[in-house]
Amino acid sequence: MxxxxxxxxxxxxxxxxxxxxxxxxxxxxxxxxxxxxxxxxxxxxxxxxxxxxxxxxxxxxxxxxxxxxxxxxxxxxxYSPQLHPADPLEKAQQRAWIEFCSELLGRQHRMLTAKEEAGFNEARESLQQGLQRLESALDADGPFFAGKDMRLVDTVYAPLFMRLDLLQKHFDLDFGLSTRLQTWRDALLALDAVKTSVVEDFESAFLNFLKMQDSYLLTRKQ
Ligand SMILES: N[C@@H](CCC(=O)N[C@@H](CS)C(=O)NCC(=O)O)C(=O)O
Incomplete structure (x- = not known):
């Protein structure tokens, strides 16, 4: 061996x-x-x-x-367990939605670092539209992207949802997530593999990062 x-x-x-x-x-x-x-x-x-x-x-x-x-x-x-589906088309589709997540993370980053209201609003709206679009790709029953089993595509959305949660908690930023997206988010954030994927002081590290950006978000009136 x-x-x-x-x-x-x-x-x-x-x-x-x-x-x-x-x-x-x-x-x-x-x-x-x-x-x-x-x-x-x-x-x-x-x-x-x-x-x-x-x-x-x-x-x-x-x-x-x-x-x-x-x-x-x-x-x-x-390494097992294999998280991508075996079917080539399903696998390719999930790869595409992994790419889509990277685009959404870019929009989230733009929103978090925007210095002006207009840039903030533009990024926020495009992120919200992206989240709505994402819903069309999800298995209807869930809780995960493609049903009851966690896939590789799920691993990339957990960090996005973790940050959206913190933005809601600290800045009252609401993205109006549908029930299906909320179910998915909750299932992901409840997993040990996700909870332990960040440092213990992640929340304060994330807030510090935002402070360092001197971004519009910090001064925004809710
Ligand atoms: N496409 C890259 C994106 C990675 C990325 O943007 N990393 C950021 C931190 S979250 C980075 O290293 N930024 C430093 C830089 O751009 O100089 C990937 O998926 O690995």
Whole structure:
């Protein structure tokens, strides 16, 4: 039997793309180490392994893998339980919705960092429209994306919902999630693999990040 690969994930504490990789690792029960670096001060060794200067990077026996969707695919090919569906069309569709999530995370980031009301509103509306569009892809019964089983596509939406929850709690930002989306969110956020995918002080780290942005959100009148 070959020795299992040594896995080291490099991320930022509040990066949703790093968090999705952690969720996948947790669901698979794989041993790994997690190294957090800070965005303001990325070390030279990290710059050398990350072609785009972005986290996450997964080191597999020291060999770097970048781009979170690729990291997820790799983990799913190598470690059980398999989270992607076997059917090629279903799998391709779920990959596409993983891409869609990355777009929604971009809209969320734009909203959180907008300095002016107009930019904030534009990003907020496009995020809300994206969430409504997403609903059309969901299995009607749920609770997960494709039904009762958690899939790889679910791992990427948990970080988005976790942040939406905090925005509701601290800034009364309501996205009017449908009952189906709420059911999905609740099922995801209740999972141990998701709860343990962030640092204990995630909430304060996330709020600190927002403060550092000096964004419109912080001064917005509700
Ligand atoms: N497409 C990338 C996006 C990763 C990403 O945007 N990471 C952010 C942190 S959440 C980052 O490293 N930003 C630093 C930078 O852009 O310089 C992925 O899926 O891995």
């Amino acid at each position: 070959s020795t299992p690969a040594k896995l080291e994930l490099v991320s930022f504490k509040i990066c949703p793309f790093g968090q999705r990789s952690v969720i996948a690792l947790n669901l698979k029960g794989v041993e790994y180490t997690l190294t957090y670096i800070t965005p303001q001060d990325t070390p030279d060794w990290f710059k050398a392994i990350s072609p785009l200067g972005k986290v996450p990077v997964l080191l597999v026996d020291g060999k770097p893998l970048f781009e979170s969707a690729v990291i997820l695919e790799y983990l799913d090919e190598v």
